Amino acid sequence: xxxxxxxxxxxxxIFSCNKTDEKVETKISKxxxxxxxxxxxxxxxxxxxxxxxxxxxxxxxxQNQNIGDKQVFDLVEQVKDSxxxxxxxxxxxxxxxxxxxxxxxxxxxxxQPDALTxxxxxxxxxxxxAYKKIKPVSFKRKIIGGVLKSSLSETLGxxxxxxxxANRITKVFSWSIDFFKLKKGDRYGLIFTxxxxxxxxxxxVEDLEAAFFEYKGKIAYAFPFEKDSLSGKVxxxxxxxxxxxNFFLKTPIKFSRxxxxxxMNRFHPVQHTWKAHKGTDYAAPRGTPISTTASGVxxxxxxxAGNGNFVKVKHNGTYSTQYLHMSKILVRxxxxxxxxxxxxxxxxxxxxxxxxxxxxxxxxxxxxxALRLNLPTGESLTGNDRTRFLxxxxxxxxxxxSIGNL
Numbered sequence: 001x002x003x004x005x006x007x008x009x010x011x012x013x014i015f016s017c018n019k020t021d022e023k024v025e026t027k028i029s030k031x032x033x034x035x036x037x038x039x040x041x042x043x044x045x046x047x048x049x050x051x052x053x054x055x056x057x058x059x060x061x062x063q064n065q066n067i068g069d070k071q072v073f074d075l076v077e078q079v080k081d082s083x084x085x086x087x088x089x090x091x092x093x094x095x096x097x098x099x100x101x102x103x104x105x106x107x108x109x110x111x112q113p114d115a116l117t118x119x120x121x122x123x124x125x126x127x128x129x130a131y132k133k134i135k136p137v138s139f140k141r142k143i144i145g146g147v148l149k150s151s152l153s154e155t156l157g158x159x160x161x162x163x164x165x166a167n168r169i170t171k172v173f174s175w176s177i178d179f180f181k182l183k184k185g186d187r188y189g190l191i192f193t194x195x196x197x198x199x200x201x202x203x204x205v206e207d208l209e210a211a212f213f214e215y216k217g218k219i220a221y222a223f224p225f226e227k228d229s230l231s232g233k234v235x236x237x238x239x240x241x242x243x244x245x246n247f248f249l250k251t252p253i254k255f256s257r258x259x260x261x262x263x264m265n266r267f268h269p270v271q272h273t274w275k276a277h278k279g280t281d282y283a284a285p286r287g288t289p290i291s292t293t294a295s296g297v298x299x300x301x302x303x304x305a306g307n308g309n310f311v312k313v314k315h316n317g318t319y320s321t322q323y324l325h326m327s328k329i330l331v332r333x334x335x336x337x338x339x340x341x342x343x344x345x346x347x348x349x350x351x352x353x354x355x356x357x358x359x360x361x362x363x364x365x366x367x368x369x370a371l372r373l374n375l376p377t378g379e380s381l382t383g384n385d386r387t388r389f390l391x392x393x394x395x396x397x398x399x400x401x402s403i404g405n406l
Contacts, residue, residue: 062096065106095108137203172211222237223397258281258282284346290343297335322362326346
């Protein structure tokens, strides 16, 4: 009986071993992907990546990187013709490549002042060397459009487009469209070029090629055109070759709203009396830039109990404008200013119930309602320029129209 029991145990052990052997699988480890950046294979180095902190300097960063006999001063002297170490700035990224052996010796220092540029300081040889590199840039054309479901900035954000394009578009149409009056359901179309670094990293919008917006039931187009190739100056025109640039901007503040209009009888929110309000109030957060709506000369700046901090600009023999309740004045009397230039910041100085700018307008020495004036426009294209322009925009207009089903 004992013999039989021993035999069973032996057979069971053999069976178990065979079963275990059948389950053994050969595992092949996959090699790790090697990251290559700035022309260096990171697998060959001990890599440190960080950003410049307050108080950091090139010397303070590398002096503890075990650079051997090479002194910081000598290193700076060797590379000064190619890399000025004093130009490194707070918040900018840098990369340190050290040897993979026990010494962890500094071999390469890389500094990136912007997304496109980087400097390399190579200390692997007895004499250090430095050089500047520009990452390759590519461009992709993008077409978006349809129906506005929210603000222009939110619409662009939903399309993964930088919101800086909204500011550019607002500037292009600033003479013809008040973007606060665009409504949900209004159509739009945009054709523009985007930049990409190394073919994959998004770096913003390069050019606005064409655009349209539905505004107050009408379609407003914008196409860039260069009249003189020598000057390189580009202006925007509508589909008929009429300039979009008028003598005056529509408003002194971007992305604002009207809280009070020009009227001869308004209940003053601070004085609590009925009186004339000979201007247009635009509400905006304190510190918002205020732009002069046309070029001219600063006629007066100062402070009064009612107007607060103000600036008055004389544009020519016919027109003048004034901007009230500023938190800060940024120009001086007698200074020449250009259209769109920031002349002050929104505040609530003087008799004001909240932060805003009161925009006042004079024509021939009489205060008038700027919103009701037929203001002078810029020059439109004529002759050969207009013919060349219309031929240039024809395919672009067809693309825009197909986007908006116009």
